[in-house]
Amino acid sequence: MNIKKTSLYQLHQESNAKFVEFAGYQMPIQYSEGIVEEHKFTRNHSGIFDVSHMGQLFIYGGEDLIKDLEKIFPLDLKNLKLNHSKYSFLMDKDAGIHDDLIITKTNEGFLIILNAACKDNDFKILKELLEEKHKMVLDENRSLIAIQGPKSSQNLNDVVVGVKDLNFMSGNWFSFQDHKVYITRSGYTGEDGFEISIANDFVDKLTRELINKGSKLIGLGARDTLRLEAGLCLYGHDLDKDKTPVEANLKWAISKERISKGDFIGSDIIIKQLNNGVSKIRVGIKPEGRIIAREKTKIFNQSDVHIGEITSGTFGPSVNGPVAMGYIENEFSKKDTKVFLEVRGKKHPANICGLPFYKKSYVKGATK
Amino acid sequence: MSEVKYSKEHEWIKLEGDVATIGITKHATEMLGDIVFAELPEKGSNVEKDGTAGVVESTKAASDVYTPVSGEVVETNQEIIDDPSKINQDPEDSAWFFKLKIKDQSEMDTLMNKDDYDKFAKETSA
Secondary structure: OOOEEOOOHHHHHHOOOEEEEEOOEEEEEEOOOOHHHHHHHHHHOOEEEEOOOOEEEEEEOOHHHHHHHHOOOOOOOOOOOOOEEEEEEEEOOOOOEEEEEEEEEEOOEEEEEEOOOOHHHHHHHHHHHOOOOOOEEEOOOEEEEEEEOOOHHHHHHHHOOOHHHOOOOEEEEEEEOOEEEEEEOOOOOOOOEEEEEEEHHHHHHHHHHHHHOOOEEOOHHHHHHHHHHOOOOOEOOOEOOOOOOOOOOOHHHOOHHHHHHOOOOOHHHHHHHHHHOOOEEEEEEEEOOOOOOOOOOEEEOOOOOEEEEEEEEEEEOOOOEEEEEEEEEHHHOOOOOEEEEEEOOEEEEEEEEOOOOOOOOOOOOOOO | OOEEEEOOOOEEEEEEOOEEEEEEOHHHHHHHOOEEEEEOOOOOOEEOOOOEEEEEEEOOOEEEEEOOOOEEEEEEOHHHHHOOHHHHHOOOOOOOOEEEEEOOHHHHHHOEOHHHHHHHHHHHHO
């Protein structure tokens, strides 16, 4: 199989990246300083992430498109303001999750950011659902970089004037040396930051300028520890077709207005689960010692009954200890419930805890 | 005189009298990345050559630590349990893992010397 490279590949190489294959792309897992330092640098300064492997799906249309998309996504898109973004999911009729995504209303329609491993399948599903009524472009000519951390607003604003005035979960077109870039104030690390969609030909130049301002390239390894500390889900691990948004404890992302009408794919199951509760639910889990409970670790209750499974687990550098998320039988999902995690044949104590592990510092309003 | 030997599983072993000190090599720590957890065998337990005798975990994954020789565990290094990042900082000296009372000194002959190990490490990581 042909492994794809992003437009920043050469810069990654120059920066001594260690590469891994991820969703068919050669991606940097870490650079010379290592995951822990990269993680802390993002929390304290400003990290740049190449996420160009993710899908950038542009769907063009007006009122008709809004109606059609509302049959698919549990969002109030009609009342979504221009350039505002929402977190959502593409579900099947049983409310199983095909993908989680960010959808933004643009002046020409919608921009949907999709997971790399899912984007081709998502495209196929959406094309069928929309019956080819609307022009859809999964744009391979644009790169996507995220810049995250407390110094990111200043560093990016030095290069792309005006971005610091963006509100959280909103975007706009800006200019980078006469090139049009679409920037949203968003991210997936629990830090204030931005995602920048830019033509492949200019992404190298923009990234180098951000590095000159003091930001550093950060690999996928630290991206994973950052998002887990922030309590955010990773598709294929914490989310998949066997889990619904209600089970994933993501009901905040489902529009209340839309639930009352219930005319979107998967709405029957969603409404049933919201009314009757669910048998398993996603929770945060904090091991008591230093032991790391990774994906697929079994969870037991105090009577040694198997009650769930870890879906993501690692060492959290800012928490300075192990952190995990998993699905557990609902009756054991209460905060501070004591559970046991089976690691290498031994049971280790842990506690159910609230998420995130690390407190967010998103900017709500603009800094004027 | 003490002699340091190396295993294909990237452990080093230093024999002084009949007590062997065992740790993982600098090359191993570079492959693993930031080490954030270490588990060691219990003092007083017996370990068999090439058997599992501990675990190290990086942010990415867990890896077994093997013992290159058989013997009884007489000491373990609490410092690396309390602060696993010491393994990255000084893997071939102060961040040793455990000490064994060695059972069969001839097992040392099956291991590599420094030159052979360096060559082996270079070839296998290429």
